[in-house]
Amino acid sequence: MIVVTRFRVPFEEVQQFRDDLVTAHEALAACRGYLDGTVGRNVDEPDLWVLTTRWENVGAYRRALSSYDVKMRAVPVLYRAVDEPSAYEVVDPGTDLNVASARSLG
Template identity: 40%
Template sequence: MLNGMFAVIRYSVPEARAEEFTRSARSVLAVLAAQSGFRSGRIGRSVDEPNLWAVVSEWDGAGFYRRALSAARMDMYPTMDMVVNEPSAYEIMEEIA
């Protein structure tokens, strides 16, 4: 088993709220990046479904990620209504560099 985990939080973002979402996602990512155990993060938009966005982050472990979510809760609040309700934390099982 490899160390670490990654998280994928998907959002369904109406085009009219894309700018608001981008600002909020940047803020959330900045808060997450300041937390212990953070490795990397990115914001992405589906090339096939432009209303589908994701905030992806990599962590030293699930505990770090869960504590970081608590720290980012207030920054995440403005766009919580756009979150796709599904599991977001994935343990890294294989990796190719």
């Protein structure tokens, strides 16, 4: 699965935000199930930043968000994200896609 998290950052906060986002990425990258990721900045709108990560599955990502280190080092930055859906399934040929329906917890 892919997680695309976007941020709007005022110019005067860019350096601190960049450092904090790199720290957040490092915390996520240390988690089990993390595959790869990048930090980026939009070339046309330089106040728009992105953290893109790739995970073995949605469970690995959700467990990562629960880890103590991620809660301390990444969650404070992730709270600044643009409020929009961020988790995407990878669509490869022949892949069974997620079904948009209620799920049983039992």
